[in-house]
Amino acid sequence: MTAFIQIRRSSLVAAVGLVAAACGSPGPVSSSPAAPSPVTVFAAASLTAAFQSMGSAAGHVNPPLLTEYNFAGSPTLVAQIQQGAPVDVFASADQPNMQKLVDGGLVMGSPRVFATNRLQIVVAAGNPKGITGLADLVRPGLVVVLCAPAVPCGRYAAQALEKAGVRIVPASEETDVKAVIGKVSLGEADAGIVYVTDVRAGGAKVQGIAIPDTQNVVAAYPIAVMKAASHGRAAQAFVDFVLSPQGQRILASFAFGGP
Amino acid sequence: MFRGRQPVPLPIGILAGAGAAFFILPLIGLMLRAPWANLWPDLTAPESLLALRLSLVASLSATALALVLGLPLAWIYARVVFPGRTVLRALTTLPMVLPPVVGGVALLMAFGRRGxxxxILDAAFGIRLPFTTAGAVMAETFVAMPFLVLTVEAGLRSMDRRYEDAARTLGAGRWTVLRRVTLPLVAPSLFAGAVLCWARALGEFGATITFAGNFPGRTQTLPLAVYLALETRPDAAILLSLVLLVVSLVVLVVLRDRWLGSA
Known part of the structure; x- marks a missing residue:
């Protein structure tokens, strides 16, 4: 297990290095012989774009903070951390997954909520089916896909539908948010319920239909330094950066809400 | 010719042992971690039974479909020389190396609502394949059929064709020769190919979830149920994967002994 993680981690570093090189950003790697080793951040898949941007911003503060990432579904990350993966910071898409690590005594201090996310209905660009709200999803002949109840977005979607008093039978219960967006952008499904941030990341082929506050669910994202952290001080500095006004501005630019 | 035991050179023995351990250790890990006390309740839970039944129905249907479409294909590959045969064979066996998720996307591009x-199916007949059991069968067939085609083609190539010639000279028609001589002669490879195809269909994940989605009782096959259970009921996930393992193991052992000659 450990070897597996290390291999993944090194390939991740290679991938991040490639991306950095491809983007032509000033690579933080080997700028000085005494360069500090990077903070390893395990972050929920929905944070991918925002945290990559966060990482390049953190590389420019003084002193520079180097980061490397492992993005996956929160339950997967929790399992990896429980199996002893080398990790400094964990950012979860929901409280229950962070709580598993708190209960396991793996968290330093107490987690802090750094961002919130909300649900939206995702439809094809131009909204060809004229969907205006959750109640429209019951329309016969409409193909609706949701996340499976086991994953956070599916649990939140079920809560929102219940608040709206709407009962639907989805065509499919996808394993993650990206799969729901994929089915809608390919035209296989007419609508789905996903996070606002995913609609933003979904590009020009999809658009979001707002869900009113009374029916919406707010997902809180907690972050914490792990007890296993080998760079405790730098790890705390990264968490502080995420919570700083600059970090919050970056998250807001990816449609995340404040804590 | 019979050969007695021969001494195994040490380096070969060590490497072979490491090779065997590489496959056996993960199985032992799974067995040790399995919560045996929950075996019966977890396996007979409604969602497990639903997934098990759907997996059997879908994988057997996929095998039947692969036999109907794959047997003629294998016969043509083995017996007919035509330009582009090598390329065509490569194209139809591509799913063996293609990441199944990519196969699922490709199926959507061909048979999806916008495919x-x-x-045309949707507009003319109102037939939509994604998110249906038929879609799950198609995804499994797409990934598994090449195993049948290649096995049967090899059988047809290695069989002694003089039996067919003899039957022909004795006045049997082409159809009779095929039915009474060729098929019985390649029966072992036909059976082996069908079982390999079925086992691959049973374990299919990527193409199914991409093309057919995931809905209990309709497209949620056993591998999909295992994947989702890993997040909420890891114990049940381990037990369900053991079911898949045992079924596949029995198939491989029986296949080896009965049809490929126990050596």
Whole structure:
């Protein structure tokens, strides 16, 4: 297990290095012989774009903070951390997954909520089916896909539908948010319920239909330094950066809400 | 010719042992971690039974479909020389190396609601394949059929064709020769190919979830149920994967002994 993680981690570093090189950003790697080793951040898949941007911003503060990432579904990350993966910071898409690590005594201090996310209905660009709200999803002949109840977005979607008093039978219960967006952008499904941030990341082929506050669910994202952290001080500095006004501005630019 | 035991050179023995351990250790890990006390309740839970039944129905249907479409294909590959045969064979066996998720996306492009053929099916007949059990069968067939085609083609190539010639000279028609001579002669490879195809269909994940989605009782096959259970009921996930393992193991052992000659 450990070897597996290390291999993944090194390939991740290679991938991040490639991306950095491809983007032509000033690579933080080997700028000085005494360069500090990077903070390893395990972050929920929905944070991918925002945290990559966060990482390049953190590389420019003084002193520079180097980061490397492992993005996956929160339950997967929790399992990896429980199996002893080398990790400094964990950012979860929901409280229950962070709580598993708190209960396991793996968290330093107490987690802090750094961002919130909300649900939206995702439809094809131009909204060809004229969907205006959750109640429209019951329309016969409409193909609706949701996340499976086991994953956070599916649990939140079920809560929102219940608040709206709407009962639907989805065509499919996808394993993650990206799969729901994929089915809608390919035209296989007419609508789905996903996070606002995913609609933003979904590009020009999809658009979001707002869900009113009374029916919406707010997902809180907690972050914490792990007890296993080998760079405790730098790890705390990264968490502080995420919570700083600059970090919050970056998250807001990816449609995340404040804590 | 019979050969007695021969001494195994040490380096070969060590490497072979490491090779065997590489496959056996993960199985032992799974067995040790399995919560045996929950075996019966977890396996007979409604969602497990639903997934198990769907997996059997879908994988057997996929095997039947692969036999109907794959047997003629294998016969043509083995017996007919035509330009582009090598390329065609490569194209139809591509799913063996293609990441199944990519196969699922490709199926959507062809048979999805906006797909090449799919939009015609939808417009003309109102047939939509994604998110249906038929879609799950198609995804499994797409990934598993090449195993059948290649095995049967090899059988047809290695069989002694003089039996066919003899039957022909004795006045048997082509159809009779095929039915009474060729098929019985390649029966072992036909059976082996069908079982390999079925086992691959049973374990299919990527193409199914991409093309057919995931809905209990309709498209949620056993591998999909295992994947989702890993997040909420890891114990049940381990037990369900053991079921898949045992079934596949029995198939491989029986196949080896009965049809490929126990050596």
């Amino acid at each position: 090449l053929l799919g939009q």
